[in-house]
Amino acid sequence: MKKIDLKKLKQLDVKKLAKDFWQGKPHGERRLGELYEDKTGLYKHREWRGVKDTFYYFNNIWLYNYIMMVGDIMKFGGPVIFAKGLWRYRWMGQTYLPVLHWFDRGLEGLRGEALRASAWHYRAMVCVTINQFMNMFKADANLHGGKHNEAWHHSIAHKETVWGGIFYPWADKFTHIPLEMIPYFVTCHVNNHTVLNYIDAVQSIGLPGDPCPMCQAEAGLFVQDDMPDYAPFVITSNEACDGSVASTAIQDWFMNIPLFAMPQPMQFDDPLVQEHCANEIKECWRFIEEQTGVPFDWEQLKKNLEKQNELQRFEWEKWDVAANTNHYPINGVAQALYRIYQSQYGEHYIWHDTDKRVRKILEKCVEQRIDTFPMTRHRMIAWSCAPLYYSHWCTWAYNCWGLNTIINMDSLMFDMEIRTDNLENTVMDMAKYHEWAPMRRMAVGGMHHIFELWENMEKFHCDMVMMYDQLQCKGMQGVVGLFEDEFRARNIHAIWMPHALPDKRTVSRAEIRRIINDYMTTVMQEEPLDPSLLDFDDSESW
Amino acid sequence: MRDLKHLIFFENLLQEANNDLVKQARQEGRYALGYTCYFMPEVLLDLPGCFSVRLRAPRCGSPEMATYYMSNRTCHYGRSLMERALEGGFNFLDAQLATETCTVTCRFQEHLKQMDVIQNPNFFCEFTDVPFKKTENSFVHYRRQLQAHVLDPLHEKFGIDTSDEALLAAIAQHNEVCRLISEIGAYRKLDNPPITGYEFHVIQLVSLTCPKDLILPYLRETAEELKTRQPELRSPFRIRVVLAGAENDDPYFTQLLESCGALVVADRYCYGSLPGREEIHVAEGQSPLDAIARHYLSTSMCPRFMPQEDMRGRKKYLADLVREYHADGLIVASNKFCEYWSYERTMDALILPRDFGIPTCSIEKEYVNSASGQLRTRFQAFIESVEIKKIQEGAKK
Numbered sequence: 001m002k003k004i005d006l007k008k009l010k011q012l013d014v015k016k017l018a019k020d021f022w023q024g025k026p027h028g029e030r031r032l033g034e035l036y037e038d039k040t041g042l043y044k045h046r047e048w049r050g051v052k053d054t055f056y057y058f059n060n061i062w063l064y065n066y067i068m069m070v071g072d073i074m075k076f077g078g079p080v081i082f083a084k085g086l087w088r089y090r091w092m093g094q095t096y097l098p099v100l101h102w103f104d105r106g107l108e109g110l111r112g113e114a115l116r117a118s119a120w121h122y123r124a125m126v127c128v129t130i131n132q133f134m135n136m137f138k139a140d141a142n143l144h145g146g147k148h149n150e151a152w153h154h155s156i157a158h159k160e161t162v163w164g165g166i167f168y169p170w171a172d173k174f175t176h177i178p179l180e181m182i183p184y185f186v187t188c189h190v191n192n193h194t195v196l197n198y199i200d201a202v203q204s205i206g207l208p209g210d211p212c213p214m215c216q217a218e219a220g221l222f223v224q225d226d227m228p229d230y231a232p233f234v235i236t237s238n239e240a241c242d243g244s245v246a247s248t249a250i251q252d253w254f255m256n257i258p259l260f261a262m263p264q265p266m267q268f269d270d271p272l273v274q275e276h277c278a279n280e281i282k283e284c285w286r287f288i289e290e291q292t293g294v295p296f297d298w299e300q301l302k303k304n305l306e307k308q309n310e311l312q313r314f315e316w317e318k319w320d321v322a323a324n325t326n327h328y329p330i331n332g333v334a335q336a337l338y339r340i341y342q343s344q345y346g347e348h349y350i351w352h353d354t355d356k357r358v359r360k361i362l363e364k365c366v367e368q369r370i371d372t373f374p375m376t377r378h379r380m381i382a383w384s385c386a387p388l389y390y391s392h393w394c395t396w397a398y399n400c401w402g403l404n405t406i407i408n409m410d411s412l413m414f415d416m417e418i419r420t421d422n423l424e425n426t427v428m429d430m431a432k433y434h435e436w437a438p439m440r441r442m443a444v445g446g447m448h449h450i451f452e453l454w455e456n457m458e459k460f461h462c463d464m465v466m467m468y469d470q471l472q473c474k475g476m477q478g479v480v481g482l483f484e485d486e487f488r489a490r491n492i493h494a495i496w497m498p499h500a501l502p503d504k505r506t507v508s509r510a511e512i513r514r515i516i517n518d519y520m521t522t523v524m525q526e527e528p529l530d531p532s533l534l535d536f537d538d539s540e541s542w
Numbered sequence: 543m544r545d546l547k548h549l550i551f552f553e554n555l556l557q558e559a560n561n562d563l564v565k566q567a568r569q570e571g572r573y574a575l576g577y578t579c580y581f582m583p584e585v586l587l588d589l590p591g592c593f594s595v596r597l598r599a600p601r602c603g604s605p606e607m608a609t610y611y612m613s614n615r616t617c618h619y620g621r622s623l624m625e626r627a628l629e630g631g632f633n634f635l636d637a638q639l640a641t642e643t644c645t646v647t648c649r650f651q652e653h654l655k656q657m658d659v660i661q662n663p664n665f666f667c668e669f670t671d672v673p674f675k676k677t678e679n680s681f682v683h684y685r686r687q688l689q690a691h692v693l694d695p696l697h698e699k700f701g702i703d704t705s706d707e708a709l710l711a712a713i714a715q716h717n718e719v720c721r722l723i724s725e726i727g728a729y730r731k732l733d734n735p736p737i738t739g740y741e742f743h744v745i746q747l748v749s750l751t752c753p754k755d756l757i758l759p760y761l762r763e764t765a766e767e768l769k770t771r772q773p774e775l776r777s778p779f780r781i782r783v784v785l786a787g788a789e790n791d792d793p794y795f796t797q798l799l800e801s802c803g804a805l806v807v808a809d810r811y812c813y814g815s816l817p818g819r820e821e822i823h824v825a826e827g828q829s830p831l832d833a834i835a836r837h838y839l840s841t842s843m844c845p846r847f848m849p850q851e852d853m854r855g856r857k858k859y860l861a862d863l864v865r866e867y868h869a870d871g872l873i874v875a876s877n878k879f880c881e882y883w884s885y886e887r888t889m890d891a892l893i894l895p896r897d898f899g900i901p902t903c904s905i906e907k908e909y910v911n912s913a914s915g916q917l918r919t920r921f922q923a924f925i926e927s928v929e930i931k932k933i934q935e936g937a938k939k
Contacts, residue, residue: 206888208906210615211881219885238674238848242645245674246845246885249853253889261848265683266642267671272690276673276683283679444645447652474616474881478649481611482656 024050033532041541164346240439332394332405620646739806
């Protein structure tokens with residue numbers, strides 16, 4: 001039996017122990033890196049955040065979300081079709097269980113209102129995700145013996161980069177479901193191993209390794225026959241890049257259903273392009289009318305756009321708090337993923353439920369002047385396209401270095417309300433909205449837009465830039481030198497983060513951390529807040 | 543075969559973007575207008591008082607400065623153009639008429655706009671938005687774009703006459719070039735053509751990079767010469783191929799392929815003549831600009847077109863070329879980092895053999911033809927496989 005060391009026992013600060021138990025350890029003493037199992041990133045035990053927050057996390061986040069995940073399955077289609085989909089599709093089978101680990105990664109170290117508000121964003125994304133894949137499965141001919149059921153006839157398929165608002169005129173009669181949003185985009189965040197299979201699949205038919213890996217993965221889903229057959233026709237888009245246009249040719253080959261291409265003009269600042277883009281949207285609507293036999297419904301469009309405008313207005317309020325105070329209760333990853341998901345997918349009741357809850361928290365933070373991220377050393381803006389397999393890098397960066405990501409480029413897209421006073425104004429605004437989609441507006445759009453970084457740095461009072469360096473994005477690679485020139489000229493601290501969007505094999509999470517660590521120690525000459533997070537192996541982690 | 547009379551002259555013209563004919567035209571007081579893509583109608587840049595130069599970066603080595611600006615993970619063509627611009631090789635340009643039709647050439651042209659690269663006080667860079675479809679909405683949009691971003695700036699900045707009469711004159715000159723190139727190219731359909739793929743490639747390139755009026759006399763003479771040019775008694779080539787793919791302004795690539803035994807009988811790539819050298823027809827009552835806009839959108843076979851019928855039609859077009867030019871196979875070559883052609887090439891390599899029974903060789907190359915040994919091995923293997931197939935088919939018959 002181990003002897004009790006009385007000397008040590010006497011040295012214990014009981015008061016501090018009690019305080020740590022009740023409130024959780026202060027930031028510098030947490031040693032979060034010691035919680036992980038080597039390689040897998042699984043926790044040895046749950047993070048102790050103090051009594052109140054630990055129980056909040058367990059009951060209101062962990063348990064609540066498990067219950068809601070079951071509830072959503074029941075609500076959106078039932079366990080039988082869910083089980084069939086789980087069995088049939090690799091992306092589904094590999095990502096349903098790790099969902100709560102995805103929460104853990106993104107919300108690590110958070111306390112108080114920041115924990116609560118960020119978690120509500122995660123909950124909303126899970127709900128919409130379940131809704132989408134259940135809609136896919138309900139309509140999927142692959143899961144119904146090859147038969148095209150009613151749901152199949154009432155579904156509209158579209159590239160994930162086509163904004164869901166295009167389909168509002170049929171919102172009460174048809175369900176729009178993006179092709180790749182769940183099988184590729186969401187799964188990649190939840191379990192970063194899943195997508196590798198699809199990239200390999202498309203390369204196995206001869207595609208070189210250098211095109212954008214997002215487009216590769218999206219095409220690979222079809223090569224692997226891992227895409228539900230859930231709709232009679234499809235709408236495509238050229239957003240964001242050459243790869244997106246080109247990969248559609250592969251998808252078309254496999255889908256072999258009527259296809260309408262709805263391109264967005266490339267030179268979108270030119271006032272002349274608006275009419276062209278608006279006409280493309282109108283032609284798309286005519287195509288849908290022809291395919292479905294159901295006429296365009298202005299009232300539905302108007303109603304849904306007005307609801308969406310509400311979301312936009314609240315987003316602006318959030319940005320205002322983020323930009324001008326230290327009371328913003330949403331961490332970098334929750335802000336980024338929620339915003340891109342909500343604005344790209346379009347109207348859904350859960351966004352409104354979430355915004356209501358977040359508004360309460362936000363107002364409380366502002367009224368009570370709560371410093372939501374008290375260990376912030378640098379306010380960061382993250383620019384260009386983020387690594388999907390490590391979107392939670394900003395949680396790590398705050399815990400380890402006090403780098404607080406206030407805003408990111410993708411969040412700033414779709415930055416507008418849409419007029420609903422008459423159809424012409426509405427379509428013109430919708431055209432502009434669509435042109436301001438993620439990546440189109442800045443990363444691959446006109447060069448001057450990409451340099452809106454400087455004004456956004458100022459607006460959000462940021463003193464550092466996390467410059468995402470998507471190695472296979474030709475649009476961004478094509479401007480790296482000018483960024484370097486500007487960073488030097490403006491004396492801005494910028495960390496270049498190389499990555500390959502969904503493909504963790506090119507630059508691992510550990511390598512990303514090493515790059516940030518090196519910059520912080522050599523250039524910034526700073527000490528980590530939590531040294532246990534400097535170096536760990538999570539190569540096998542979801 | 544006897545050498546073509548002007549071949550060495552043509553080859554020399556391709557050694558520099560600012561070649562002797564370009565210099566001559568500038569000395570005559572004409573404006574040099576650069577462009578990179580078929581979607582910028584060269585005919586509009588060949589109005590009286592100016593001339594078009596489709597940009598190339600011949601003899602470009604390692605593009606070090608451009609790599610700083612555009613990284614080493616972008617298409618070598620775009621970077622080579624950037625390098626040449628930074629070296630001062632494009633200072634003769636008075637304007638760049640740009641299109642955002644593929645990402646990296648767009649970025650190159652944006653650098654011309656953003657940075658003080660071209661040392662020419664006249665210089666400006668203007669972008670045209672090019673649609674992705676061939677619908678009425680696209681035609682109208684494209685025509686407006688060409689008016690606003692090509693004709694209007696040329697008129698305002700250089701005083702170029704952009705009237706319908708001037709456009710019709712430019713179309714007439716352009717059509718003569720097209721007629722001559724098509725006439726020369728049509729010899730390649732013969733069993734034993736009096737012109738090689740390399741020679742044709744050189745001729746096509748000079749027609750893109752020199753002032754039209756100055757190159758026309760040479761083209762006319764070459765077309766005349768070919769009427770009586772005697773090919774070798776027995777073709778030295780083992781097979782005939784259609785060469786398709788991404789940007790290719792390197793005639794030595796064609797020469798390399800032909801040195802392995804494959805005669806290039808059709809050129810379906812950016813800077814090639816199929817499509818590209820079809821005449822522009824102006825219908826009665828139609829404005830010349832409308833005819834030009836419709837012509838360039840409807841003739842293009844660029845993988846940038848998104849509608850289903852275009853994506854599928856491109857495969858058929860290639861298969862038709864193989865038949866029309868009596869080719870034994872198809873070589874699809876894409877430049878490394880070219881996203882459009884990476885996918886298109888992959889699809890072609892799968893669909894053309896499967897659905898059309900056409901042997902297809904898929905190649906990835908650099909703008910600068912540096913991996914010639916590896917390419918030679920690939921070509922030789924492909925040629926042998928096609929030959930064996932032909933022997934086996936002969937035995938069956």
